[in-house]
Amino acid sequence: MSKVSNSYLSIFVKLLVLLALAKSIALALWWFLPDDGVSLKENVNFNPPYHRVTFKNMLSNVGTSNAVTNSQALQESSIGITNMILKGLYGNKTKGFIIVALKSSPQKTSLVAVGENYSGYKLKSILKGGALFTKGGKEFVLKIKNQKSRTNVHSSIMRVQESEGVHDVSRQDIRYYEKNPDQIWKDISIMERKNGNKINGFRVTRVRRGSKMDSLGLKRGDVIIRANNVDLNSYKAAFDLYKDINKIDTLQLVVLRNNEEKELVYEIH
Amino acid sequence: MVKIVRFFAYMLFFIVALMYFMPKESIYFFAEKQLQKYHVVIAHESVKDKGLSLELRHLDVYVESIQSAKIGEVDISLFGVYNEVKAHNIELSTAVALMLPTKIESLTIKYSILNPLNVTLNAVGAFGTLHGEANIKERKITAELKPSSLMQRKYRSALYNFKKQANGEYEYVQSF
Numbered sequence: 001m002s003k004v005s006n007s008y009l010s011i012f013v014k015l016l017v018l019l020a021l022a023k024s025i026a027l028a029l030w031w032f033l034p035d036d037g038v039s040l041k042e043n044v045n046f047n048p049p050y051h052r053v054t055f056k057n058m059l060s061n062v063g064t065s066n067a068v069t070n071s072q073a074l075q076e077s078s079i080g081i082t083n084m085i086l087k088g089l090y091g092n093k094t095k096g097f098i099i100v101a102l103k104s105s106p107q108k109t110s111l112v113a114v115g116e117n118y119s120g121y122k123l124k125s126i127l128k129g130g131a132l133f134t135k136g137g138k139e140f141v142l143k144i145k146n147q148k149s150r151t152n153v154h155s156s157i158m159r160v161q162e163s164e165g166v167h168d169v170s171r172q173d174i175r176y177y178e179k180n181p182d183q184i185w186k187d188i189s190i191m192e193r194k195n196g197n198k199i200n201g202f203r204v205t206r207v208r209r210g211s212k213m214d215s216l217g218l219k220r221g222d223v224i225i226r227a228n229n230v231d232l233n234s235y236k237a238a239f240d241l242y243k244d245i246n247k248i249d250t251l252q253l254v255v256l257r258n259n260e261e262k263e264l265v266y267e268i269h
Numbered sequence: 270m271v272k273i274v275r276f277f278a279y280m281l282f283f284i285v286a287l288m289y290f291m292p293k294e295s296i297y298f299f300a301e302k303q304l305q306k307y308h309v310v311i312a313h314e315s316v317k318d319k320g321l322s323l324e325l326r327h328l329d330v331y332v333e334s335i336q337s338a339k340i341g342e343v344d345i346s347l348f349g350v351y352n353e354v355k356a357h358n359i360e361l362s363t364a365v366a367l368m369l370p371t372k373i374e375s376l377t378i379k380y381s382i383l384n385p386l387n388v389t390l391n392a393v394g395a396f397g398t399l400h401g402e403a404n405i406k407e408r409k410i411t412a413e414l415k416p417s418s419l420m421q422r423k424y425r426s427a428l429y430n431f432k433k434q435a436n437g438e439y440e441y442v443q444s445f
Contacts, residue, residue: 014279015279015282018279018282018283018286019286021283022283022286022287022289022290023286023290025287025290026287026290026291026292027290029291029292029295029296030292030295033292033295033296033298033299034295034298034299034302035295035298036298037297037298037301037302037311037316038298038301038302038304038305038310038311038312039312040310040312040313040329040331040334042334178367179367181367181368182426234333234334235333235334235335236333236334236335239333239335239364243363243364
């Protein structure tokens, strides 16, 4: 009886020793291991969001309906072209808008797009230093205020667009590449450019001639460093751009070409 | 013979005790830190020590800070002689939606002392079923894929990385 109980006691003691040993190893490990895990640190872009002042978004911001209402109201009180002040213009011959006011209330400005009416005058096109209106088959040129002083003119104009610097991109093309991602890498090769371990842009290493990518103005050797005011210093930044490409109307790329920064602007229609 | 049986019984007891006392959460945090070196971050997960295994829920996996997958549940059981990681309800990011079906129902990775040179992997999802092995000695991964009809219909370009076999399955071989 005593032998049996001794044998059970021996087993119990051995198990207890094994338990103590296991616990000691676990405690020793616990001492060296970290107490908390890794949390995600998101890089925040401190640059202001890119906003391109364009014909389209200016109209949508100001509200086309207000502009129409204003022009209709003014149309009724037949005002001559000499009573108007042209305060600013933006665009080219076929598209754009002007900022115009009446001499009687110069602070009350209206935004008029090409093709719209203001005080009975239809804005036909935008000229270099003024706007061309038509009324009753006749053409009228309204010159910008203070035209003699070039600097003043430019400060009142937000930005006269040089159309050759802007590339039009069809949304269909974007959808095409979205559906055929393989085609992107057939048409263009891009790889990260690193300074040590840090990415400081994406280098264009190949552009297939005659491809849709070729028409975008990117050249072999260009380093894309910024897109819509976001520094492309991580894969995430590049991926976010790729992910949101369908939601944006304008894409501004800043590339390093021959060690000079060059801006490429794409309007997505 | 009795001594040998007793030895193995004590050994088993010790391993189970060790597994029970092991600071599994801390080991997981350590593994997370190792993964971070490869720019893989697991975030927003809840970690629970289940005694002999570790349960993780609602994991967001980020690779290079890009959200790459959401995993509903992961069970990790490490016994030394038999180790298993089971993941369920995996939803890959929309980034890969154009290349692969995003839904993976289950993924199991096993390492057993009975097959000491290979780590096996089994996955079932909208892409079909996949069975793979990573040979530690030869540093080679081989995988066999039985693609689903969806995979064959919509994601044919992803199959270009595989070699079609006579039985209709697709084989992938890669050294690491």
